[in-house]
Amino acid sequence: MNLTPNLTSFVMHFGEMGSRWGFNRTVGQMYALLVISAEPLTANDIAETLNISRGNVSMGLKELQSWQLVQLSHLPGDRKDYFRAIGSIWDMAKRVMEERRKREIDPTLSLLRDMLLDKPSNSQEQHAQQRLQEIHDLLESVTKWTNELQRLSPDNLNTLLKLSSGVGKVLDMKDKFIGKEERKENR
Amino acid sequence: MNLTPNLTSFVMHFGEMGSRWGFNRTVGQMYALLVISAEPLTANDIAETLNISRGNVSMGLKELQSWQLVQLSHLPGDRKDYFRAIGSIWDMAKRVMEERRKREIDPTLSLLRDMLLDKPSNSQEQHAQQRLQEIHDLLESVTKWTNELQRLSPDNLNTLLKLSSGVGKVLDMKDKFIGKEERKENR
DNA sequence: CTGAAGTTTCAGTAATTTCTGAAAATTATA
DNA sequence: TATAATTTTCAGAAATTACTGAAACTTCAG
Incomplete structure (x- = not known):
């Protein structure tokens, strides 16, 4: 498949950004490509269009599927796997948020919970625990709030x-x- | 300075997380250390406690200062630079959000704005532009909303x-x- | 001005992450 | 069952990112 220069630059840009959003450059490119494409694409289409290896595409699609951003589909009489981006862009934002919460907040929260169970053993720990408590409370609020968001429809998210x-x-x-x-x- | 095993594990954990929050491992460790420490620390204190090179500490502190998370201070009659974490934990959360918005959203938003000014030149671009418009609107909403958050006090953030x-x-x-x-x- | 105390820079190295491509595995077809 | 079409895996290469430490720089006191 051949992209116009404009679209190519968007796809590349999204790749760069991808790495900041929690997936690597090629995964970002792959997702961008699937989002703007009107029809589902095969792994080969993707590898060709983006000039990356077939193996890499396979791994990337696996990751996008695990984020539930991309769906496998089949065409009648065609054995190949076709892929397309699923859900609205709001769904994708929710997915990214959720995934990031899992990676960026949950582990810290559970460590903090454990640490706060221990009695501080000296004045250093005493002071530290106050700080840890603040961080804990903050992360807990944010977690509750993102849980709330997960449940809302795109419409309602907008309203909110x-x-x-x-x-x-x-x-x-x-x-x-x-x-x-x-x-x-x-x- | 010597940390209790508990605090050490928190500092190390925060380092690992740091890389997910937009700064690298040692910068994360340095920040955690400064947050839990009751008194300001010198760059040497930090290098020693964390077993990292003096040069690395210097670079890390520069970064933390640029994020406005850490402040330089001096003790009377002492020529050394002392550093401490500034602001409440909510301030730090706001800073991280703002910084991430700058890195993760703003550049994409401005690219999208430009792209949407062009008339689609064929049906591929036609379809793509619809998608780009959705992404643009989403990012714009999020940007407005984070701007709003920036203005609120920690108290009000909590209420909100x-x-x-x-x-x-x-x-x-x-x-x-x-x-x-x-x-x-x-x- | 000199040197001691401290900080920053940055070239080179180490560690980590990503990507490739050939081989192995899977799946459908005849 | 054999074989052709397609996908997945994964060891190692390439690219990127982080870290070290010695040298350069800054600042201040005498």
Whole structure:
């Protein structure tokens, strides 16, 4: 398959970004290609279009499938495996968030839980535990919140994002009007 | 400086996680160490405690300063540079979010804006542009929303997180009660 | 100005991650 | 069952990223 220069540059860019989003360059390229492609593609199509090895494509597709971003399908009378991107772009964002939470937050949270069970054995640990507690609470809030997001439909996610920025403004107002003393109590 | 085994394992763990959060292993370790330490530390303290080279510490501190997570301070009558973690843990979360948005979202958003200005030159581009538009809109929403978050105090951030999960439930209810037809119109 | 105390830089090396491609495995067809 | 079509695996090569440590630089005190 041949891409226009514009689309090629998008695919390449997405590859670079991919590495920041948790998958490697070629996996990013592969996903971008599948997203913009109108029809499902075979692994060979992908390898050819992106100039990467067949083996690499196979591994990349496996990863994209494990992220549930890509789906295998078959054409009648054709033995080859065809792949296409599944879900809306919001679904993909949710998947990425969830995956990142698993990798980036969950392990730390569980380590922190364990550490906070131990009584601090000296003043160094005493001070450290306060800090750890703060981190723990933060991560726990974020986890709860992302769980919540997972359950929402794309429509509702959109609504929520918009509501949130409004609420942010309201909370700001509250701060402006309520006296310092009262605010201190809430800390 | 000598850490208890517990704290050592936390620092090491944070190092591993660091690489997933956008900075490398030793930078993560350095930050963890500074966060749990009651007093500011010198670059030498850090190098010794973590068993890493002095040069590496220097580079790492520079990076942490650029993220505005660590601050240089001086002790009276002492020429050495002391460093400490600044801000609450929420401030650090905000910084990480902002930094990641800059690296992970902004460049893609600006590429997409440019691409969407071009008229699609054939049916392949036609289809692709629809997809790109969706991605663009998503990224733009997320950007607006993170800008909003940046402005909130830790207190209000907390409140907002809690509110959001409530709102999520309400939106769910709406979906349950409103008939399918009506929902379709909103798509 | 000199040198001691401290910090930064950066070329080279080490460690890690990604990619290739040939061989092995799988699956369908005749 | 044999064989042809296709996919997967994985050892090693290539590319990337992180780290070291010696040399260069900065700053200050005498």
